[in-house]
Amino acid sequence: MQVNPFDYVVFGGTGDLALRKLMPALYYRERDHQLTDDSRIIGVSRTDQNTEAFRAQITKALEQFVPAEDIEAGVLARFLGRITYVPLDATKPAGNWPLLVDALKDGGEKARVFYLATSPVLFGAICRNIKEADLICPKTRVVLEKPIGKDQASANAVNNEVGAIFKEEQIFRIDHYLGKESVQNLMVLRFGNALFEPLWSANYIDHVQITVAEKVGVEGRADYYDKAGALRDMVQNHFLQLLCLVAMEPPSSLTEDMIRNEKIKVLRALRPITAQDVKSRTVRGQYRQGAIEGKSVAGYAEELGASSNTETFVAIKAEVDNWRWGGVPFYLRTGKRMPTRYSEIVIQFKAVPHNVFGRGAGELTANRLVIRLQPDEGVNLQIMTKVPGPGGLRLRSVPLNLSYAETFKDRYPDAYERLLMDTVRGNPSLFMRRDEVDAAWAWIDTIQKGWKDADQPAEPYPAGSWGPLSAALLLARDDRRWNDAD
Numbered sequence: 001m002q003v004n005p006f007d008y009v010v011f012g013g014t015g016d017l018a019l020r021k022l023m024p025a026l027y028y029r030e031r032d033h034q035l036t037d038d039s040r041i042i043g044v045s046r047t048d049q050n051t052e053a054f055r056a057q058i059t060k061a062l063e064q065f066v067p068a069e070d071i072e073a074g075v076l077a078r079f080l081g082r083i084t085y086v087p088l089d090a091t092k093p094a095g096n097w098p099l100l101v102d103a104l105k106d107g108g109e110k111a112r113v114f115y116l117a118t119s120p121v122l123f124g125a126i127c128r129n130i131k132e133a134d135l136i137c138p139k140t141r142v143v144l145e146k147p148i149g150k151d152q153a154s155a156n157a158v159n160n161e162v163g164a165i166f167k168e169e170q171i172f173r174i175d176h177y178l179g180k181e182s183v184q185n186l187m188v189l190r191f192g193n194a195l196f197e198p199l200w201s202a203n204y205i206d207h208v209q210i211t212v213a214e215k216v217g218v219e220g221r222a223d224y225y226d227k228a229g230a231l232r233d234m235v236q237n238h239f240l241q242l243l244c245l246v247a248m249e250p251p252s253s254l255t256e257d258m259i260r261n262e263k264i265k266v267l268r269a270l271r272p273i274t275a276q277d278v279k280s281r282t283v284r285g286q287y288r289q290g291a292i293e294g295k296s297v298a299g300y301a302e303e304l305g306a307s308s309n310t311e312t313f314v315a316i317k318a319e320v321d322n323w324r325w326g327g328v329p330f331y332l333r334t335g336k337r338m339p340t341r342y343s344e345i346v347i348q349f350k351a352v353p354h355n356v357f358g359r360g361a362g363e364l365t366a367n368r369l370v371i372r373l374q375p376d377e378g379v380n381l382q383i384m385t386k387v388p389g390p391g392g393l394r395l396r397s398v399p400l401n402l403s404y405a406e407t408f409k410d411r412y413p414d415a416y417e418r419l420l421m422d423t424v425r426g427n428p429s430l431f432m433r434r435d436e437v438d439a440a441w442a443w444i445d446t447i448q449k450g451w452k453d454a455d456q457p458a459e460p461y462p463a464g465s466w467g468p469l470s471a472a473l474l475l476a477r478d479d480r481r482w483n484d485a486d
């Protein structure tokens with residue numbers, strides 16, 4: 001279905017995010033006929049070039065990031081036709097603003113989205129200049145890319161600056177994990193099935209694991225990454241959002257504030273990790289030279305061209321101090337240059353209280369629900385079954401498997417496709433509210449401070465491994481192990 005007419009302005013229009021994610025997402029929405037004829041896309045950046053050059057840049061990016069069979073000449077021509085470019089240093093009030101005003105002429109009735117795909121330190125100035133140029137119309141929304149700030153104080157400052165210009169309901173803080181199909185399906189799995197929710201608590205769940213493993217290194221983003229590190233880059237946003245969706249109480253409906261009201265309770269119930277317990281509850285790591293799929297890859301410091309103590313891997317034992325989750329650890333783990341790219345959430349159930357089969361039948365393995373976020377999205381439930389045969393009773397844990405690719409033959413839209421259209425629709429339910437960002441930073445800041453106070457170094461791990469040995473020990477100490485360690 002078509003969304004209402006819009007003008008989409010992307011600041012940072014020639015940047016990596018815009019070319020790699022935003023333009024391909026909009027292209028696919030074009031291909032699916034979701035964009036009305038009068039909707040316009042305007043790229044803004046400091047690069048001094050014209051619309052033709054920008055269109056050529058986008059064509060090249062699409063060729064790189066969209067599979068060739070999805071690029072249709074007619075669709076591409078239609079898509080490029082709605083794109084214009086404005087060379088502008090948006091952090092300065094003077095300059096080419098009249099060109100942007102002109103590009104947005106006669107668009108006052110449409111949804112007008114300003115997507116700030118820039119560093120958060122520029123958000124305040126850009127918003128002020130948007131206002132100064134008198135570009136705010138009734139259906140204006142502003143989209144803020146993560147990370148918002150680098151700690152609670154700087155995030156607050158950014159939110160204050162943006163909040164001085166836009167109302168909270170106009171501000172869309174994006175976390176693209178919330179737009180992933182498999183992440184949205186988590187809510188359907190929990191609240192659309194009677195089966196799981198009665199078991200979804202400390203009564204039946206032993207622990208939860210969330211892993212996001214990436215094969216890539218820092219990919220030309222070393223400047224940003226070295227200041228951020230894995231904790232700020234991945235945990236503060238994506239992981240805490242996933243944790244919230246696993247741990248939150250059922251909202252009474254899916255309206256924006258119902259979901260966000262439940263998520264914020266989880267964030268506020270996270271037990272702080274301070275200098276006393278950072279060593280026992282967190283692991284920091286940094287990749288060294290190693291090999292992935294037989295190919296040698298450089299270490300982080302070599303890629304960066306300098307030595308650094310920034311973590312490219314982090315593992316955390318988190319705890320949610322509330323009635324539902326008391327005593328259930330949430331083990332979080334993410335790293336760059338892992339052996340393979342995969343993300344999953346593992347719900348490890350407790351063992352049955354008594355083994356009626358006797359030892360000879362084989363070990364009784366506790367049930368485990370694995371929600372595979374990427375790749376090969378799906379759900380897998382390990383259950384005990386009898387091995388067929390006339391002999392004695394023998395038991396084995398086998399998977400009940402749901403593969404989305406096999407069940408649904410459709411293409412899986414990228415997270416940004418859904419989220420960009422939500423910004424046009426003005427639906428913020430899959431975006432972060434200010435208090436969520438604030439509570440997430442409060443928890444992260446304590447860990448950062450703990451690391452600093454305890455002088456916790458980033459332990460080396462070879463590229464292509466599952467991180468430092470301490471990550472395995474984090475679970476082994478609790479008599480548990482990571483799912484992939486089986």
Ligand code: BG6
Binds near residue numbers: 214234
């Ligand atoms: C981004 C991080 O938010 O998420 C990147 O900044 C990371 O460092 C990326 O690679 C991972 O996203 P995805 O969708 O590929 O899992």
